[in-house]
Amino acid sequence: DQQVKQNSPSLSVQEGRISILNCDYTNSMFDYFLWYKKYPAEGPTFLISISSIKDKNEDGRFTVFLNKSAKHLSLHIVPSQPGDSAVYFCKAAGNKLTFGGGTRVLVKP
């Protein structure tokens, strides 16, 4: 039972354009969401988070949007840079900790 899903396994975007990563969840008890970035053969690193009392959180080029009624969150990276090429995981926290399956982003120069 996947409570957190990232339906796009991969995404390719041109440098300077916007990357949009999506994440859907089913458990309404989740009240905190996080995005992690992972390079090959390394541990994930925390990127940005959002509490369920907010609908948007911005940190530099990264913005996370939360739509509670749709149980959907998204990560926007603007502008995308080649160094952003990595796998991105969304995580939901609440009564459980659950990671999505990840989205591999490739930013082309």
Added chain:
Amino acid sequence: SQTIHQWPATLVQPVGSPLSLECTVEGTSNPNLYWYRQAAGRGLQLLFYSVGIGQISSEVPQNLSASRPQDRQFILSSKKLLLSDSGFYLCAWSNLPPDTQYFGPGTRLTVL
């Protein structure tokens, strides 16, 4: 500042052999500790988590076990490895709230 260590970085083991992976955290007290596995081409699977010494919760049934003999030490073990145990093992810690996890560098385990 807090740091998290994992070793070894890579490990090649035959089927049926034992396993011991170690994780230690510095710079924080009473952290929550986690073991994850990332199989090839797949997402992060939570294996175990611990909220204190000797307190281990298992998320999936398997031939792996975990122990927390000290506050900042977390060990992943197996008595007999299976081929399906191959993967990238990650240790993480967090303090609540907020529940941001910080990951170690990982151990690449190949079971032959």
